[in-house]
Amino acid sequence: MSTMTETKKPAKLKVDNNGSLGSRVFDALNVIVLVALALITVLPLLYVLAGSLANEAEISTRPFFLWPHKIVTEAYEYIFATPTFVRALVTTVVVTAVGMVVQVLLTFTMAYPLAKRYLPGRTLVLNLVIFTMVFSGGMIPTYLVVRDLGLLDSYWALILPLAINPFYLIIVKSFFQELPQALEEAARIDGCNEMGVFFKIVLPLSKPIIATFSLFYAVAIWNDYMSPLLYLSDPNKWTLQILVRQLTNTDAAAALSQMDRTWVPPEQGLKFAVVVIATLPILFFYPFLQKHFAKGVLIGGVKE
Amino acid sequence: MATDLATPPSKAAPKAKKRRADKVPLRTAVLRYRWLYLMLVPGLAYFVLFKYLPMYGVTIAFQDFVPFLGYSGSPWVGLKHFEELFAGPDFGRLMFNTLFLALLHIVVVFPAPIIVALLLNELRLNILKRSIQSLIYIPHFLSWTIVASLTYVLFAADFGVLSGWMRDLLGDTAKIDYMAQEEWFRPLIILQQLWKMTGWGTIIYLAALAGVDPNLYEAARMDGAGRFRQLWHVTLPAIRPTVVVMAILASGNLLDTGFEQIWLMTTSLNRSVADVFDTYVYYAGIQNGAISYSTAVGLFKGVAGVILIFGSNWLAKRLGQRGLF
Numbered sequence: 050m051s052t053m054t055e056t057k058k059p060a061k062l063k064v065d066n067n068g069s070l071g072s073r074v075f076d077a078l079n080v081i082v083l084v085a086l087a088l089i090t091v092l093p094l095l096y097v098l099a100g101s102l103a104n105e106a107e108i109s110t111r112p113f114f115l116w117p118h119k120i121v122t123e124a125y126e127y128i129f130a131t132p133t134f135v136r137a138l139v140t141t142v143v144v145t146a147v148g149m150v151v152q153v154l155l156t157f158t159m160a161y162p163l164a165k166r167y168l169p170g171r172t173l174v175l176n177l178v179i180f181t182m183v184f185s186g187g188m189i190p191t192y193l194v195v196r197d198l199g200l201l202d203s204y205w206a207l208i209l210p211l212a213i214n215p216f217y218l219i220i221v222k223s224f225f226q227e228l229p230q231a232l233e234e235a236a237r238i239d240g241c242n243e244m245g246v247f248f249k250i251v252l253p254l255s256k257p258i259i260a261t262f263s264l265f266y267a268v269a270i271w272n273d274y275m276s277p278l279l280y281l282s283d284p285n286k287w288t289l290q291i292l293v294r295q296l297t298n299t300d301a302a303a304a305l306s307q308m309d310r311t312w313v314p315p316e317q318g319l320k321f322a323v324v325v326i327a328t329l330p331i332l333f334f335y336p337f338l339q340k341h342f343a344k345g346v347l348i349g350g351v352k353e
Numbered sequence: 354m355a356t357d358l359a360t361p362p363s364k365a366a367p368k369a370k371k372r373r374a375d376k377v378p379l380r381t382a383v384l385r386y387r388w389l390y391l392m393l394v395p396g397l398a399y400f401v402l403f404k405y406l407p408m409y410g411v412t413i414a415f416q417d418f419v420p421f422l423g424y425s426g427s428p429w430v431g432l433k434h435f436e437e438l439f440a441g442p443d444f445g446r447l448m449f450n451t452l453f454l455a456l457l458h459i460v461v462v463f464p465a466p467i468i469v470a471l472l473l474n475e476l477r478l479n480i481l482k483r484s485i486q487s488l489i490y491i492p493h494f495l496s497w498t499i500v501a502s503l504t505y506v507l508f509a510a511d512f513g514v515l516s517g518w519m520r521d522l523l524g525d526t527a528k529i530d531y532m533a534q535e536e537w538f539r540p541l542i543i544l545q546q547l548w549k550m551t552g553w554g555t556i557i558y559l560a561a562l563a564g565v566d567p568n569l570y571e572a573a574r575m576d577g578a579g580r581f582r583q584l585w586h587v588t589l590p591a592i593r594p595t596v597v598v599m600a601i602l603a604s605g606n607l608l609d610t611g612f613e614q615i616w617l618m619t620t621s622l623n624r625s626v627a628d629v630f631d632t633y634v635y636y637a638g639i640q641n642g643a644i645s646y647s648t649a650v651g652l653f654k655g656v657a658g659v660i661l662i663f664g665s666n667w668l669a670k671r672l673g674q675r676g677l678f
Contacts, residue, residue, distance in 0.1 A: 072580055079472050080481065086469065087488040090552065093503045094491070096514065100506075112517040159396025162389035169382040174393065177400060183605070184659050186407025187651030188612070188631075189638040193413075193420075194406045210403045213396055243388035272496030274613050279639065290498045294617065297502040317512060324502045331494050338494065339487060 094328070101125070101321035108317045124322035134292065138326065140204070141289040145270045148208035152266040153259060155212050156221055161247050163218075164225035175222075182215050188279070195280055206280035207273060207288070214269070217262055224258050225251065264338045268331055289327045296320050414649035427645075434649035443633065451629040454615075455607045457539060462546045463603055466554025467596065471588065473555060474562045475580075486559075489552025500545050501617040508532055508541065533622040542618060561595040562588065597674040605662030608654050630654045 095115050100108050101124055103117035128134045162168055163175060185191075191210060200206040228251065236246045252259070274290045281287065287295075297320050383390060409424075414434055416427040438444055469489070476482040492500070507515045510530035519529070531537045569587045578586065612631040619627040628636075630650060638647030666676040 069579070075580070076475070076477070079475055080478075083469075083472055083476065083481075083485050086551075087485045090489050090492060090548065093507060097503065097506060109512060112521075113514045155396055155399060158392045159399075162386075162393045165386075165389060168386055168389055169379075174397065177405075181400060181404040183662060184408070184655055185404065186409075186411050187648065187655055188634050189644060189648045189651055190407035190410030190413070191403065192639065193410055193644070194403065198402075209399075212399045212403070218396070243386075244392065247392065268494050272494075272498075274496060274498050274617070278616075279635075290496055293496075293498045293502055297498075297505045298617075320502070321506070324499060324506075328495060328499055332491070335491065335494065339490065 097321045097324050097328075101318060101325045103318060105316050105318055108321075121318075124316075124318040125326075127319060128322055128326065133287075134323070136285065137287050137289050137292045140286065141271060144204050144207050144288065145267050147204075148211075148270040149263050149267040151208055152212050152214075152270075153263050156214070156218050156262065156266075157252070157255070157259070158247070159213065160218055160221035161225055161251060162243075163222045166226075178215050178218060192279055201280055202283050202286060203280075204286070207270065207276045210276065211269065211273070214266070217265065221258065221262065224255070228254060260337070264334055267334075268338075271331065289323075293323050293327050296323050411648060411652045411655075413645050414652045416645055418645040418648075420644075430645075434646045435653065437646060438650055438653065443628070446625065447628055447630055447633055450626060451608055451610055454539065454542060454610050454629065457543050458546065459603065459607075461543055462550060463600070465547055465551040467558055467592070469551055470555040470558035470562060470592075471584070473559060474588070486552070486555070489555070491552070492549040493553035495549070497549075497611075497613040497617055500549055500614070504541060504545060504618070505532060508537075532618075533620055535623050535626045538618065538623045538626045542614065545614060545618075557599065558592055558595060561592040565591040594675055597669050598677055601662065601665045601669055601677050604665040605658055607661050608657055 092115075096113060099115050099117055102120045102122065103111075103114070104119065104121045104123070107114070107117055107119070163171055163178075165171065195201065195206050195210055200209065232250050232254070233246050236250045237243075241249060272290065273288075274294065277286075277288045277291050281291075412424060413427065415429060415431060416424075417430050417433075418424075418427045473482055473485065476485075505513070507513050508531035510516055510532070513531070516529060516531060529537070531541065565588065569591075570583055573583045573587050608630055610629040610631050612635065615627060615629055616632050616635065619632060631654075634647045634651045634654075637643045637650065662677075666678060670676045
């Protein structure tokens, strides 16, 4: 209680500084509007979480709730006992982990030489990269390349076509440009080649930014729906996002029951639970993400 | 010896080097910077394989592509597929749907983060400001499949939360299947975009707002400016360059309705309003196998995007703003 009044005091003092009645009314309205906005953002998520822990009867009778009368874990038990779900979950986790490592490695190794202003040909490569931000061959030509490389129905199709995000590449390059050169010089004098400098000096200095982009890349692969839709036709290889779609879309659910005769149309609680499972890992990492992302976005914005 | 060659020029040198970079014989440069070039190879291979090869691949838009004959063997047909697209029955509908969504996006979704950032900027309680920010950033990280599922949970005819409330309010006649109704497609798409993008979009504007010199506000107050006039004369001019850059980027993406969101919200019942270029390419190319035709559709969209981004950049400069490039 006492902490609450303490935090309020300085704010009130400020209001008094500036204090016409209109100004105060605006402040009050402003708080209401913004709090409402925050609630609109999180309430649907909280409802889905509550619904995933409620029984079928409660979901169909109560229109909206944030706390189930009786907490049941049936939906989750069912999910973790069903091979289709478990397979999709394991697949998604593995593809995300491997993909993240590949993407970060490729992005950072390419960004390092591009950060060296004295490197002949650097501008040409940078322009080639920037052009891909403006124009792309499009869905079908990319699909044909993936097919010609024999990547259809391979998990690599979810990783390699997205291996380097040009925006991230430019941001990492800018970051490298701002690193102090003295350490690199010292390592070179000690007989390190550029590759050694990169792995022994530069990467250890870049831990926070590596963490940031690892998470960005991981979120992108975890959330990717288009790549599995395009490149994976084997239902056994489905990822979590495809499964979420199949469950919450009635057209798709019907298609699924035609394909798999043992398939029983899911109950609402189950749909909620799948959404929660597909969301939770991201929300788990969110606090770590939040620490860095603003910086990432801003460097990108400034250097654009 | 080797280290000597690998040593890049010292600090003073880069400027001079940069100017004369072209004059260094290629072989010397490659030898001296071989490790750096080696590190460039994997990334370059990626861009060549997955970005530039597809760009070369757009040539099939001018062919009747037969996979068996390949890029070089397929017969050339000139602009046949483009004529088919422009004269065909789908083009008008695709253009209308795409532009309608783009217009709604610019009018409703684009200004939303600016307004919210301005409101957040006026909040005096820092804890409250930071908590609200943390919450409204979340949807940016959730996938479109999750967003579509939440929409379903809220708007499904039989058990959706909001459709239930509407029924309670208006009686059983108000039982609307929002997800299937044509007239609800666009409002739902815009609602989704607002929910997912507004919070995240505020970051860049908040940064611009944080950079405003507090002395300017002080001076404005001395001149007797109230909060609204401070907003009008100090805050808004301060974020105008950011708004311009974001507007250029947005207009470059005018035809980019985004594949995933639209595809996930398209049902067999709302195709007439839902079909846009992005999803049409998928239907035509992947589902119906019209590879050359759908490539032509994609190429049309891509070229239009390039023209739009350069055009709006030019326009911004003409209007006296700093452009993107």
